[in-house]
Amino acid sequence: MKGxxxxxxxxxxxxxxIVFQIIVITAFALTVMKVKGPKVRFGAIVAENFSSPAANSPSLSLNLVTKFAVKNTNFGHFKYQNSTVTIYYRGQAIGTADIPQGKAKARSTRRTDVTININTDKLSGSTNLGNDINSGFVPLTSEATLKGKVELMKIIKKNKSGKMSCSMSVNLKNSNIQDLKCK
Known part of the structure; x- marks a missing residue:
């Protein structure tokens, strides 16, 4: 009876x-093992080598110099492939730059210097470029997609991608970029 x-x-x-172990394993699976795509953004953008437009033939040429940031919120590193960032003026591509392959460590942000050459000579058809130049502000948008894999504990590998879409304006009076908004 004592036994x-x-x-x-x-x-x-x-x-x-056993109940305690189930709770710990569930909490681990819901936090650490949940894999998200990275956040991809531009840092501050500086306009360099700005050429003023000709009065009779509106055009714009400049370099956008920025830090391209890849924020990895996962508990494993994110290895991404070569990619491209494209700058658009009213839906037409006017500049591209390569994003070299790299790795964003777990729970950190990797920043890469990127220079994008912009030239409106690539525009086709009728545009509002002359009106925008006369107003002093030229609207631009950018897009990039980074594809890669998140690796957890050197065992689990999941394909993930990060997308960036930004809008901005080139202030022609002082050659600055303003109203930078990224999603």
Missing amino acids: DGKNKKCLAYVAIF
């Missing part, structure tokens, strides 16, 4: 331990 009480206590401790 029955000890056995019940032992079984109770084992049951409590």
Whole structure:
């Protein structure tokens, strides 16, 4: 009869331990093992080598110098492939730059210097470029997609991608980029 009480206590401790382990494993699976795509953004952008437009033939030429940021919120590193960022003026591509392959470490942000050459000579058809130049502000948008893999504990590898879409304006009076908004 004395052994029955000890056995019940032992079984109770084992049951409590199993429940505790299930809670720990569930919490681990819901936090650490949840894999998200990275956040891709531009840092501050500076306009360099700005050439003023000709009065009779509106055009714009400049370099956008920025830090391209890849924020990895996962508990494993994110390895991404070569990619391209494209700048658009009213839907037409006017500049591209290569984003070299790289790796954003776990729970950190990797920043890469990028220079994008912009030239409106690539525009086709009728545009509002002359009106925008006369107003002093030229609207631009940018897009990029980074594809890669998140690796957790050197065992689990999941394909993920990060997309960037930004809008901005080139202020022609002081050659600055303003109203930078990225999603």
